[in-house]
Amino acid sequence: MRLVFLGAPGSGKGTQAALLVKDFDLGYVSTGDVFRQAISDKTALGQQAKEYLDAGLLVPDEVVLGMIDQVLDSLLAKKGFILDGFPRTILQAEKLEAILAAKNQPLGSVISLDVPEDVLTQRMLHRKRADDTEETIKIRLATFHKQTEPLKAFYQKKGLLRSIDASKPVEEVFRTLVAILGQTARV
């Protein structure tokens, strides 16, 4: 099972991924967590990423792609994995495709967690993370629409996209997710 979770900030990618990882013993990475950890550890990567996270903008592709090989290497050793927050741009998606093709481990499904904007905003305001202020939330949602949402069409064309109504309660979304993965021949 090699999956990408696609969704706006607050769509529940991390929550659903954690449940799936537990049930199916998968590898998992959240690039947002990688950046937050790097910032708190004050590494060179953290210094490069901080201003973008603070502003609610995407970290530049060259910085993300500079660290992703290493992250993917450890995941590819597992029997399956979930990528949460990567790819977020078409360039990143193309790079991912090339890396996975070279390893003969193509993606099985891309799960889009769809949630209306007003619900997303309320969820983010409640979790009170440093990059979840009202101003950055607006910017992060706009960034998602502009740079990441086009990935839906990208993966749709490849026949990989599965969309879920993720505005429902956590357990219900998870049941739908498991059902969808069960129906998918190539997960």
Ligand code: AMP
């Ligand atoms: P997240 O926790 O996934 O919402 O990510 C938090 C922040 O990390 C984002 O707002 C971006 O600034 C940065 N980030 C995470 N993943 C990526 C990525 N694949 N490309 C660019 N920026 C990213």
